[in-house]
Every structure is written in structure tokens, then in C-alpha cells.
Amino acid sequence: MDTYAHEWERHELLGESTLAELAESVIFREQASIQPSHDDLTCVAGGPYDGTKQGRTIQMRMTTWAGLILVLGTTMGCTPAPDASPSPAQKESEPAPAASPTTDAPNTILAPAPATPPSSAKTTVIPPGLDVQTAVQEALILAEPGSIVQLEEGTYEFQLGLSLDIDGVIVRGRGIDKTVLNFQGQEAGSEGLFVTSKNVVLEDFAVVDTKGNGIKTQGSENIVIRRVRAEWTGGPKETNGAYGIYPVSSVNVLVEDCVAIGGSDSGIYVGQSKNVIVRNCRVEFNVAGIEIENCHGADVYGCTATNNTGGILVFDLPDLPQQKGHDIRLLDNAVFANNTPNFAPTGNIVATVPTGTGVMVMANSNVEIFNNEIRGHETANMLIVSYQSTLLEIKDPDYYPYAEAIHIHHNTFGVCGNKPGGERGGLIAAIAGSPLPDIVWDGIVNEARLVDGKLPPESRIYIRDNKDTEGEVTFVSIGGAAILPNPAEAVVTRDLSEHVGELPAIEPVAIPGAAQ
Amino acid sequence: MNTFRDTLWAGIAGMCFCALCHAAGPAGKAGFEAPPPEWLSAYDLFADLARQIPSDGVMPYDLSALLFSDYAVKHRFVWMPPGTSATYQDYDVFEFPVGTILVKTFAFPRDARRPEEGEQLVETRLLVRTKATWKMYPYVWNEQGTDARLALAGARVPVRWVHTDGAVRSMQFNVPNVNQCKHCHIGGGAPLPAGPKARYLNMDYAYPAGAENQLVYWIRTGRLTGLADPATAPKAPDWDDPNSGTLDERARTYLDINCAHCHSPGGLAYTSGLDLRFDQTTPMRYGVLKSPVAAGRGASIGQYDIVPGDPDKSILLYRLTTTDPGVRMPTVGRSLEHDEGVELIREWIADMAAPKQTN
Numbered sequence: 001m002d003t004y005a006h007e008w009e010r011h012e013l014l015g016e017s018t019l020a021e022l023a024e025s026v027i028f029r030e031q032a033s034i035q036p037s038h039d040d041l042t043c044v045a046g047g048p049y050d051g052t053k054q055g056r057t058i059q060m061r062m063t064t065w066a067g068l069i070l071v072l073g074t075t076m077g078c079t080p081a082p083d084a085s086p087s088p089a090q091k092e093s094e095p096a097p098a099a100s101p102t103t104d105a106p107n108t109i110l111a112p113a114p115a116t117p118p119s120s121a122k123t124t125v126i127p128p129g130l131d132v133q134t135a136v137q138e139a140l141i142l143a144e145p146g147s148i149v150q151l152e153e154g155t156y157e158f159q160l161g162l163s164l165d166i167d168g169v170i171v172r173g174r175g176i177d178k179t180v181l182n183f184q185g186q187e188a189g190s191e192g193l194f195v196t197s198k199n200v201v202l203e204d205f206a207v208v209d210t211k212g213n214g215i216k217t218q219g220s221e222n223i224v225i226r227r228v229r230a231e232w233t234g235g236p237k238e239t240n241g242a243y244g245i246y247p248v249s250s251v252n253v254l255v256e257d258c259v260a261i262g263g264s265d266s267g268i269y270v271g272q273s274k275n276v277i278v279r280n281c282r283v284e285f286n287v288a289g290i291e292i293e294n295c296h297g298a299d300v301y302g303c304t305a306t307n308n309t310g311g312i313l314v315f316d317l318p319d320l321p322q323q324k325g326h327d328i329r330l331l332d333n334a335v336f337a338n339n340t341p342n343f344a345p346t347g348n349i350v351a352t353v354p355t356g357t358g359v360m361v362m363a364n365s366n367v368e369i370f371n372n373e374i375r376g377h378e379t380a381n382m383l384i385v386s387y388q389s390t391l392l393e394i395k396d397p398d399y400y401p402y403a404e405a406i407h408i409h410h411n412t413f414g415v416c417g418n419k420p421g422g423e424r425g426g427l428i429a430a431i432a433g434s435p436l437p438d439i440v441w442d443g444i445v446n447e448a449r450l451v452d453g454k455l456p457p458e459s460r461i462y463i464r465d466n467k468d469t470e471g472e473v474t475f476v477s478i479g480g481a482a483i484l485p486n487p488a489e490a491v492v493t494r495d496l497s498e499h500v501g502e503l504p505a506i507e508p509v510a511i512p513g514a515a516q
Numbered sequence: 517m518n519t520f521r522d523t524l525w526a527g528i529a530g531m532c533f534c535a536l537c538h539a540a541g542p543a544g545k546a547g548f549e550a551p552p553p554e555w556l557s558a559y560d561l562f563a564d565l566a567r568q569i570p571s572d573g574v575m576p577y578d579l580s581a582l583l584f585s586d587y588a589v590k591h592r593f594v595w596m597p598p599g600t601s602a603t604y605q606d607y608d609v610f611e612f613p614v615g616t617i618l619v620k621t622f623a624f625p626r627d628a629r630r631p632e633e634g635e636q637l638v639e640t641r642l643l644v645r646t647k648a649t650w651k652m653y654p655y656v657w658n659e660q661g662t663d664a665r666l667a668l669a670g671a672r673v674p675v676r677w678v679h680t681d682g683a684v685r686s687m688q689f690n691v692p693n694v695n696q697c698k699h700c701h702i703g704g705g706a707p708l709p710a711g712p713k714a715r716y717l718n719m720d721y722a723y724p725a726g727a728e729n730q731l732v733y734w735i736r737t738g739r740l741t742g743l744a745d746p747a748t749a750p751k752a753p754d755w756d757d758p759n760s761g762t763l764d765e766r767a768r769t770y771l772d773i774n775c776a777h778c779h780s781p782g783g784l785a786y787t788s789g790l791d792l793r794f795d796q797t798t799p800m801r802y803g804v805l806k807s808p809v810a811a812g813r814g815a816s817i818g819q820y821d822i823v824p825g826d827p828d829k830s831i832l833l834y835r836l837t838t839t840d841p842g843v844r845m846p847t848v849g850r851s852l853e854h855d856e857g858v859e860l861i862r863e864w865i866a867d868m869a870a871p872k873q874t875n
Contacts, residue, residue: 011633100620114820134669134671137669137670137693138668138669140695141668141669141693141695142668142693159672160670160672163693163695163696163699165695165698182749186841186842187841187851188690188841188847188848188851189841189847189848190841190842190847194695196695196698196784206849210842211840211841211842211843212812212813212841212842212843212847213812218784238813238816239813241664241812241842242810242811242812242813243810243812246810248787248810249787264812264813269810271787271810272787291733316809317807317809318810319800319806319807319809320787320788320789321781321786321787321789343811345811345813345815345816346815346816346817346818346819347807347808347811347814347815347816347817347818347819347820347831348808348811348812348815349807350808351815390808392819393805395800395806430721465564491825505861506565
């Protein structure tokens with residue numbers, strides 16, 4: 001007790017004797033821990049690593065502080081987590097379309113398999129409670145290849161971003177709505193969880209209300225993110241972090257059965273990666289539901305994208321280490337009613353996405369879009385554009401800004417185009433009239449590649465065998481209006497006959513160990 | 517009370533470092549290949565740990581550049597095994613021999629206007645050159661300032677000081693965890709020190725025997741090879757001294773030391789394509805009219821990293837200014853605004869010629 005009296009004095013001397021600060025001091029300097037007891041009503045001292053004699057000594061010394069700690073525990077997140085009830089968005093969701101033969105194979109585990117399982121492989125179990133910050137971060141640092149960091153049911157409160165840099169680690173919770181990593185009180189770290197190692201599996205937990213991105217993996221290989229939810233719980237807001245689930249510069253990326261809600265850029269964003277599968281995910285109330293950016297080889301299937309500004313985006317941007325996005329397949333997705341007003345911070349590329357966009361392809365080559373259901377978008381069900389139509393200057397000589405070899409077939413479209421959104425939607429409507437058709441192409445082509453006024457056959461846009469529940473599949477090319485000095489002079493065409501034909505099917509992405 | 521506190525620290529060790537609890541680490545500087553000892557004192561780097569007086573053979577040094585760390589004062593030392601030396605490089609960090617320990621202690625003066633009043637030691641970071649790689653270990657000082665304990669998961673330490681303007685400041689100092697150490701200390705994909713470069717070392721240091729240029733001293737004492745004539749070594753301007761270089765040179769120097777460890781090829785932030793190294797000569801590459809990538813809310817104030825002549829529309833300046841954890845830069849090591857640095861960058865951007873109209 002003497003020492004704690006001393007603590008009080010010290011803080012009073014410093015003029016910092018507020019309860020919260022003292023608590024913080026106690027918590028972080030003395031490593032005292034509190035967690036809910038079994039009846040979920042009272043708090044007891046005792047932390048994740050209370051198995052040592054020393055730890056018990058502290059607990060006993062701390063008992064006289066029980067009263068204060070009870071109060072602190074209650075105010076600092078020690079109260080039992082409310083039942084993880086589905087968000088309103090979740091309840092309103094429509095089910096994903098029936099899984100196609102492509103998607104109903106069992107999801108085998110992409111194990112973080114080292115060549116030989118290390119004998120020292122261990123499981124570290126960390127229950128929720130106070131000072132999970134230190135306990136979880138330490139487990140992530142002290143893990144070895146083959147280790148499992150097991151998080152339990154409940155809410156974990158973090159003040160700092162977490163990071164993992166050990167290969168072959170599994171971070172596992174008890175369920176997408178049962179184990180919640182809450183970053184509402186985050187004071188530092190631009191992510192909730194940042195992974196820079198290989199052969200990592202993240203599964204069965206949620207990361208909510210981070211100040212920056214939810215989960216980022218960078219420079220990783222064989223990364224699996226499964227049954228993970230990244231959410232900003234206050235609904236779509238510009239002050240939300242940018243990306244929910246954010247693998248970048250990685251190889252062999254599998255994101256499956258995940259949920260992303262509220263990202264002020266993208267719910268699931270895979271950037272500058274190779275061999276990517278995003279499947280059976282649900283994305284809602286993000287600016288972009290799913291964005292595949294500057295990727296080489298990506299499959300997006302079985303996903304539901306609704307209530308975003310734009311459902312699924314396939315972009316390529318200049319000035320980046322990996323460019324020329326190509327070989328992207330979007331199939332068997334339900335993309336509908338993505339009409340949430342664009343809430344992206346102004347300088348982000350997705351701020352240019354018109355509210356009410358289903359699928360948008362920009363500056364990629366070899367994109368196959370098939371068997372999707374795409375409907376109910378205020379601007380258009382599908383936008384195909386070159387980077388020039390952003391009107392941003394291109395300074396990168398290596399960048400290829402055109403959308404080429406786009407193959408759109410066997411999709412089912414529905415009503416759209418009744419209320420074109422944003423500056424770009426307005427421009428398109430001014431040229432093409434309203435309502436806008438299912439598929440809008442900006443009509444910008446690489447003139448240097450034209451032969452007799454046409455692109456080589458392997459580089460054209462093909463649209464075939466689609467249907468529209470409202471009647472005919474509709475289409476417009478606005479003839480490069482975006483970059484003409486006088487847009488009114490653009491040659492607008494609604495003629496699909498220019499786009500008859502097909503391209504060879506793109507090979508599915510194969511990730512070692514992942515079911516096709 | 518000390519007894520109790522010792523018990524307490526032991527308890528902390530038991531709770532936090534159970535898997536790496538080495539009761540007594542391999543004592544002395546020679547144990548560099550072993551797991552890190554629990555206490556800083558075990559390295560035998562200091563004759564007087566609390567007063568930061570180095571042992572024989574441990575050489576103090578300083579850099580002309582400031583890597584801003586929430587106004588912490590830094591004490592730097594280097595130890596190289598006897599008979600070894602660092603190898604000079606013009607631009608990059610010197611090549612240090614296996615066994616080198618770079619030591620950086622972070623402290624807060626009780627009163628920044630009166631250094632003689634002493635300081636609160638907060639953290640000592642070690643970069644240890646093993647055969648395979650640089651290892652990084654953060655040690656957090658105990659409250660008495662008598663020793664520092666390994667804190668692999670980092671820590672938050674309350675600090676309080678009287679600032680240069682006489683105002684009392686207080687904050688939670690974030691000691692980075694070992695992963696975060698790597699975020700900054702990386703070069704070409706491998707861990708690397710950031711500071712000991714010729715251009716930052718090329719200045720006088722007040723050695724006990726008198727002031728002497730550090731490069732000259734290192735060469736004279738056998739700690740540096742590969743530089744025939746110190747007069748030919750590059751010298752960075754002092755970002756804070758207008759007499760030492762042009763505004764552009766000083767601003768680029770500030771960005772180099774504070775940002776380029778991530779914002780350079782191989783660095784952690786190179787996914788955005790931004791390159792803030794001093795020797796990057798293409799303005800777009802260091803941010804001029806460069807569109808942000810994955811900047812999130814950092815891009816809420818404009819379209820470009822740097823808009824010449826318009827600091828308030830420049831994302832780069834905004835991210836140096838804000839303390840919002842989801843937006844601020846650097847993401848590690850700063851939670852306060854660096855007023856003087858921000859002022860320099862503001863002046864630099866304001867002074868740039870506005871872009872020519874292209875039509």
C-alpha cells in the first residue's frame with residue numbers, strides 16, 4: 001500500500017492525479033491486469049500471465065485496491081461485451097447467390113506449413129482483460145513458426161496497433177462476432193494489426209474502429225485471412241479508417257468468408273499483389289466494397305457487395321512499384337444497390353467513383369467478368385474507364401492507362417442509371433442521357449495501337465451473353481468525351497455489335513494449398 | 517520500498533517475459549549473438565549507467581540531423597569489437613563489423629532551458645550487429661533511472677518536462693516494440709541503422725579531450741576505414757540553421773532523416789511510390805504534384821502530396837502536422853507535432869514555384 005500511496009503523491013506532485021491517468025500509470029507501469037470473472041459481474045485482479053509466484057504476489061498486494069480497480073475495470077472495458085448482435089447492415093443483407101460449382105468446394109486450410117513442424121510449436125492463449133496490449137503483442141513477438149496465438153471470446157481493448165513479423169503463425173479467435181479486437185481507444189499505430197511475415201493465418205475474429213486501416217499485410221507470402229470482420233461501427237463516415245482488410249505487395253493472398261464494413265476507402269483492398277483470391281466475403285457501407293488494385297492475377301468470387309459507393313473495383317494506378325494490373329476475374333458475385341454517397345477523403349482515387357456504381361474497371365488488361373448479378377445502381381451497373389478519365393495528370397512514363405481485353409459475359413443485370421452520381425456520373429449523363437445503361441465505357445483507347453481504326457482483337461472489349469431482368473442489356477460508349485476539349489463533340493454509341501466476340505477464359509488463380 | 521519494487525519488477529518479468537526470462541543474460545559486450553539480456557547493465561556499455569557515461573571503448577557520437585521523437589533528447593554511442601572498424605560509404609549507412617552495438621538513449625530534460633537540472637531517462641535502444649542481421653532491442657528505464665529492462669512488446673511511459681518556451685508538457689512516450697523498430701530500421705528489405713551516415717556524422721563533437729570532427733576522430737582512433745580524405749565527405753546542412761544550407765537543402769535533409777527510412781525503395785512505405793531520400797532528384801517522386809496512394813484520411817485536405825506554393829493543400833505537410841494516429845507521419849515515434857520541423861516544411865512548400873499551367 002505504501003508504494004501506491006507514493007504513486008498518488010507522485011502524481012499529485014506532477015499535477016496529474018486524475019483517476020484515469022493514475023490508472024494508466026498503474027496499468028502500464030505495474031502491469032496489473034483485470035479481467036471479467038466467470039459471473040461477468042465482478043472484476044478480479046489477475047492477468048494473462050498470472051501463473052508465476054511473482055504475479056500472485058502482486059495480486060495479493062493489489063487486493064486493497066480492489067474497490068478502485070473494480071471502478072476502473074468497469075470504465076475501461078472490463079464489462080462483459082454486449083452480445084455480438086449483427087449490425088443493421090447485416091440484417092438487411094440479402095443472401096449471396098447460390099454457390100456455383102466454382103465455389104462450393106470445401107475450403108481446405110492453407111496451412112502455414114513449415115517444411116518440418118517445429119517441435120517447439122506452442123499455443124499461447126490470451127483471455128480478454130486489462131493489459132491485453134502487452135500480452136497479445138508479446139505473444140506475437142515471441143511466437144515461433146507453428147505457434148498459435150489463441151484469442152478467446154470477448155472484447156479486447158487496445159491502445160496501440162499490433163504487429164506480427166514471425167513466419168508461420170496462426171492468430172485465431174473464437175468467431176467473427178465473438179472475439180472482438182476493439183481499437184476505439186487507439187493512440188498510436190496506423191493499423192489495428194500489421195503483418196509483415198509469411199505463411200500467416202488470421203481467422204475467426206473481428207477488428208473494429210481502428211484509427212487507420214484494420215488489418216494490413218505487407219510483403220507477405222501465403223497469407224490467409226478467413227472469417228475475419230473489419231468494421232467501423234459508427235456507419236459510413238469520412239473519419240473512418242481507409243481499408244478494412246488490406247493485403248499489399250504480397251504473393252498468394254487468400255481472403256475468404258470475411259466481412260468488411262465502413263471503410264472510407266475500401267472494405268477489402270488488395271494492392272500490388274500477385275495470386276489473389278477474395279471469395280465468399282460480404283462488404284457493405286464502404287466507399288469501395290472490394291478493390292483489386294495493381295494486381296497480377298486475382299479472382300473475386302462468391303462475394304456480396306451492397307450499400308457501398310461502388311461494389312467491386314479493379315483499378316490500376318501510376319507511380320507505383322507494381323503496375324499493369326492484369327488477369328483479374330470477377331465471377332459469381334452479388335453486386336447490388338451500391339448507392340451510399342461517396343464519403344472518401346477528397347484526395348483518394350476512390351473519391352472519383354460515382355455514387356451508385358456496381359463494378360468499375362480502370363486501366364487493367366485481361367479482365368473477365370462473368371456469372372455475376374449486378375443491379376440497382378443509381379449511376380451504372382458497370383463502368384469501364386481509362387485512367388485519363390480521372391483527369392489526373394500522368395507523369396509516369398511506364399504507366400499504361402487503358403482498359404483493354406475486357407470480357408463481360410453471362411452476367412445478369414437489373415435496373416440502374418436513374419440518378420447518376422457525382423461529377424463523373426453527371427458528365428456521363430450529360431453526354432449519354434438518362435437513365436444510364438448497364439455498361440458504360442469511357443471510349444478512350446490507345447490510338448497508337450489502332451489498326452484500321454480498331455484495336456487488335458485480343459485487346460478489345462467484348463460483351464456477350466448477358467441478360468437484364470428489365471429487358472435488353474444496355475450499353476454506351478461516350479467516345480472519349482472526358483478528355484475532349486469539347487465533350488459535346490464526342491461520338492456516342494450504344495451499338496453492341498462492335499463488341500461481339502469473346503476472349504479465351506482466364507485461368508483461375510491457383511494458390512498452393514487453397515481449394516479451387 | 518525498493519524491495520517491493522524489485523518484487524514488482526520481478527513480477528513483471530514473470531508475467532511478461534516468461535518465454536524469454538533469462539535471469540542473468542550473457543554479461544558483457546561480447547555476448548552479442550546470444551538472446552538479449554534482461555537488463556541493460558548486463559552489456560557493460562556504461563561506466564556510469566544512470567549518468568550515461570560510457571565504458572572504455574564505447575564511443576559517444578552525435579548526428580547533425582534530428583530524427584524527431586517527441587522532443588526526446590538522445591544520447592548516442594557505438595561499440596565495435598577491438599581491432600574492428602566501420603567501413604565508410606558516401607551516402608549509405610556505414611558498414612559496421614559483426615559485434616557492433618549502436619546505443620541510443622531517449623531522455624527528457626526536466627527543463628529544456630536548463631539542461632543542468634538533469635533528465636528523465638526513458639528508453640535505451642540497442643542495435644546489435646549479429647552475423648546474420650541487425651537485432652533491435654528496446655530497454656525501458658526504471659523509475660529510479662538506475663537500469664533499463666528489455667521490453668520486447670514496447671511500453672508507454674508517462675513523461676513530463678518544461679519545454680523551451682517555459683510551458684509544461686506531458687505525454688505518454690511510446691517505446692516501440694521490436695517489430696516497430698524494424699519498421700524504421702530497414703534498408704533494401706533488411707534491418708539497418710538509420711543515422712550513422714557520413715553526411716550526418718560530418719561535424720564536430722565535444723570529446724573529453726576537446727572538440728574534433730567526428731569522421732576525423734573515428735579514422736584517427738581506428739574506428740573508420742575507407743575514407744582517405746575527410747574533407748571530401750559529404751556534409752548535410754543543419755536543418756535548423758539557415759546559414760548551413762538553402763531552404764531546399766535543409767527541408768530535404770529533414771525529410772531524409774525523418775522519413776526516408778520508410779519512404780525509399782525497399783522501405784516499408786514504398787508501396788506508395790513516394791521517395792523522400794535526399795538524393796532523389798525527381799520532384800514528383802518526392803511528392804510534388806504526386807497523387808497519394810492508400811493515404812486514407814491523410815488525403816482529406818487535397819489531391820497531392822505537395823502542392824507547390826500551397827502548404828495547406830499539401831498532404832505531406834498535413835500528415836506531419838496532425839497528431840491523429842490514423843493520419844500522422846511518421847506512424848511510429850511521433851505523437852506530438854514537431855513545431856519547428858513543420859515550420860521548415862511549410863516554408864519550403866510555400867517557397868516552391870506554383871505549377872505552370874499546362875494547356
